[in-house]
Amino acid sequence: MTTTRTAAVAWLAALALLTATGCSGADRPAGDRAPADAAKLDLTATTPAAEDALAKANWLLEDEPDSLDLDAQGTSAGRIVLTNVCERLYQLQPDMSTKPHLAEKGQASADGKTLTLGLRDDVTFHDGSKMTADDVLWSLKRHADPDMEQADEFENVAAMEKTGEHEITVRFKEPDALFLKALAGDAGIVWNKARVRESGKEFGTPGQPDACSGPYELTRWDSGDSITIRAHDAYWGEQPLTREVVFKWATDSALVNALKTGAADGAYAESPNTAAALRGDKGLSQYYGPSTASLVLIPTARGGMQDDRIRHALSLALDRKGIAESGFGGLVQPWASPVGSGAWGYEKDTFAAAQKKLAAGAPASPDADDLAEAKRLVKESGAPTEPVVIGTDASQGRTVTANAVRAALQRIGLKGEIKTVPTAQFEEFYSDEQARGDIDLLVGDWYISKADPVGFYDNGLSTSPNNWVGFKDAAYDRLVKKALGTLDDTERAGLATDIQQRFVEAAVWIPVAQVPTILVLDSELTGPTSSQAYLYYPWAAGLGKKKAG
């Protein structure tokens, strides 16, 4: 048993290394074990609460953080570390809802154009100084700087000022429903102004202290080796169970081996195939949680995909379950909307009900009726003879998806052709219209950082650079604009499901699967969040041993 498993790991590693060195190759799930049943993945946002303290945890990242100044360079590796060290005005909860945090309360005016933030007065930074309204205002202005990453979250902001000892007032050009969600993300981090200034240009690089107020403080960053955070004794909130977390980084086989041998206690697996290779390992538990990430097919306006009937036909004929199982070890879930369930940060029941209704247009495995309807749509559109060019890179998951798309096209009487590009070039499909000039369909993926579906559906606006197929619907544009300015959750959820219906009906993008957050953890430990909130919530503070003793 052990031998076959090792052989599987070895192959996974061999192929993964090929990818790492730039040759064609792929990360693939272990072939000798049955994949998880994709349709039955149970997504939970939290893991059972920990009961006992832990002196030190070894955590793995998939890459070294670029910088710990998330304004300059925000990567998930940096966020996983920093979310335990830094705090935000609002806090994303494991269930993906948003709660006031460093801001005790936020009060929107009746017209929605003014937001008054009442700040906590008991927060201290790690250097012992008190958090003041000046720190908050300075931080917000730093985030809003056009050179900084979060600048786009402040597009609707007209002015920000200090209006009291513990009060900040933000004025908007137009009401902005997503602004509070942004404050639970990187746009809401409160920096210790004096500290950031002291570090100057070096802020966020190895050897510099942090400038935050969270449960952990940054004690060491040895460039190229490890990052250590330690529980801050004078933390203004509750003390965490785990005293110290040491982060190291590794990819593919090295990551799998480190977890397997116990050299690392846990990791958030960014690639489902890494987790698939570790399934069934007795010393490790796996938790799957809601995330906004999804696998999608993004059509362009070049060839046959221009016709929405063809896009629908493809959606009906696609074997999503097959893709999930052979491409991703069953660790992604066939899905009927282009954004994962982690985006449902409010009114979950409304969104869940709407999702169920969409399932008919995006079956997990197409049946005879689906195929008949798809063929009818193709016939009605005049059955284009030019092959559909499918753009992908050489990774296992995308290759399987591209082949499944080609199979689906064949099943309904169309031709498909796969165009494979290197990974470095793949990202250009997203940014450069010319780069996608010779493909009809991109095997893509997407996620959003704010837990609100409305934050996704602006991709369907007629002016959006991500609306490649040229979908134009004045009513849709109006609804999105309205939803973006609607602060009431119930009302916005209603608008959002309406928008979603229109987006899916027009098949602006074709949904394939939702990609859960995957937490791989030593079986003796528990506690961290298992939803996408691990990027914005102090997950390490909950980490600890299962039972006392």
Place this chain on the structure above:
Amino acid sequence: MTTVHAIAGRISRRVAGLLATLFAASFVIFAAVYAAPGDPAVFLAGGRDKLTPERLAQVRAQYHLDEPLVVQYGRWLWDCVHFDLGRSFKYSDQVADLITARLPTTLQLVAYASVLFVVLGVGAGILAAVKRSTWVDSAVVGGTTLAASVPSFVAAIALVSLFGVQLGWFPVTGAGDGAMDTLHHLTLPACSLALGALAVISRVTRQAMADAAASDHVEAARASGVPERDIVRRHVLRNALGPIVTMCGLVMAGMLAGTVVVETAFGISGIGSLLVGAINTHDFPVAQAVLLLMVTGYIVVTTLVDLVHPLLDPRVKEATAR
């Protein structure tokens, strides 16, 4: 006096040659990284949802990516001659700091692997040459042929799954702290790196010794009754050292640039992974600095080999003196 002049002249010629090579290499490298597929702004924009034309333009302006190649290169060169390697696009840290943090690990790895392949490779080669046409020779040739055909990443995976995961004798990731721990951590990586080189070196050693053994003066020595042991040591091996040392130097210099695969397999952050990461994300300042460092390393090692040669083989000295 003349010898001092001659030496000074030789050194200055070498230094000038080095600088010219570096200059040419730096431009070629810069142009190559510039021309590689992929748009650096895409990696710097901060996520898919931020890939709007406006944000990309903003990023390009911020990092001077909108300027022509020659202007960007000139800017880099100007800073470089002022001893400023610049800041990494990706890490926003000083390039010099990034390299200093990672170089020791890679150097240790290469040094360890070099010790392994020199000692074992030359040893196996001598053994095969001395026991020529016996089963020992066949075993060495066969074994090294097999070793040469195993790419280092396959060796890495085989070693790690056997000695790391199954037997648990060696750690599977990281580079360790402190001398003994580092040795423990780097054993498997060094072995996988040395395996291919070991084959090449033993083959070269065997062949060079066979050639030397066939020469007239060895025959003469043998005829005049010099003990076989002394013949091997003083005549055969001595004369064979030139090609062996040259080959060892070249292989070692090549290793400096070839650690990435092994670093990835063992989760070691060294110069190799830094370089590949930098090339993939178009991090010009880092790629440029690391590649130049590798070119310099290669030149230094090969120059050292050139300098050592005359000491090993008096015939070379005479040739250069003339």
